[in-house]
Amino acid sequence: MSGRLKAKEGDLIVEKQEEMSIVEHLGELRKRIIYVLVVLVLGLVVGLVCANPIYQYLISVDSAKDFELHAFSFWDGIGMYMKIAMIVSLVATIPFTAYQLWAFVSPGLREVERKAALRYVPYVFLLFLAGLAFGYYVVFPMALGFTTQVTESMGLKETYGISQYFSFLFTLVVPVALLFELPIIVMFLTKLRILNPLRLRKMRKVAYFALVFIAIVITPPDFISDFLVTIPLLVLYEFSVFLSSVVYRKQLAADAAVEARYRFPAEPQ
Template sequence: MTQQTEEMTIVEHLSELRKRLIYVLSVFVLGLIVGFFVADPVYEYLTKAESVKGFVLHAFSFWDGIGIYMKIAGLFSLVVTLPFTVFQIWKFVSPGLRPIERKAALKYVPYVFLLFLIGLSFAYYVVFPMALAFTTSITEKMGLVETYGMKQYFSFLFGIVLPVSLLFELPLLIMFLTAIRILNPTRLRKMRRVAYFVLIFIAVVVTPPDFISDLLVMIPLLLLYEFSVFLSAFVYRKQLAADEAEESRYTRASDDNSMNS
């Protein structure tokens, strides 16, 4: 009987997960459709930016133009879908949380979009021009003729912008994991060396191979981690205070019951 109940519970969990995934996929497809309408103005903006002036982009395939529009539409859909995806994750895990943890975790959802936009701006206006200037300077020193395909240009752009934008979600992710008691500031401090190594590795990979470029990305990422530890400590202190308050209420209620009996 117990085994059958557990199996039913597992089936229910899988069914709930499938429902959440269908919701997310539906929103992503809708965002993709809307993204095709905004792809043209976004393309015009990206190709007329200061960092692209002087470049002539070429299409080396009949599908290059359509492929770029699809990438822009996909990025737009990702931006729109990201907060909704986080909300669906929260809906899936919230039944296993206490009411105070549910309330704490839910309030982080709106900030997913904000942090992603901040990361997107930093990646596009700081990291990308720096990477582009470095690569073109090497091309000029080698005496090569600059002939850029639009597909290669946008792949280079999205390959830098998207990872950096997602890394800016780190503080929110750590706060959420702290709120549901998976992480705590003590554990994060113990993981500091490993976290630093991973973030430095990411900074080196997504930037041009020179020390200045690496440093300009590395420092914000390390500061993001330290800021995440600070936020985790803030959430953790509130959790401890709430636990103490709940325990004291329980103790008082037990004492009152003992006196009445």
């Protein structure tokens, strides 16, 4: 009888430990989310301070010089400032979010995996900036030129509001910048053994279709623009597969080394 009671008490202790572990994980996740929200708000404040210089630069480049922008409501000006502030906040928040994600999952990783995953964080920032540059200097001028040609061919006079102009700009540029994070995401998931190059190669047809669809959606409906945006996206995917292969080969080599270390020597015949 006492043995049964002890067994039940042991089961209750294990259940309580598991519940405490789940509660602790949820508390840790909530803390990380609060950190990200704080940085997001601080980024918005910094973005509002920097909004006017950024706005002056954006309207001084060649793509905006041909347009006389107007305000069609009292909120257009502050709305445009808020959009610029949000982009600035994203630039700061995305790498910080990547670090918080690493900090949340790192206790479950080995020391080598923690150090390797931490190296990805600066590249999150760099790839996002590269995506912004590609979207602004390549995708946006193509889209703007195409829409302007269509408007002129219809004999319409171009009168644009500042809100419409910047909404058009950010709708094109931000998705492209986020897509440039694909290699880092794939490497990180491969490091966690969620993805591997074999699975990515099997998904190639579906991934290609999705990327082509995205390229067609965010670019003007002409073949040249679609082609110029689709090719970099497909190259990004193949580059992601290559990086996944590098990480996967290192994992296999590490696993083989561990197995060889703990393998018992064969008994003599």
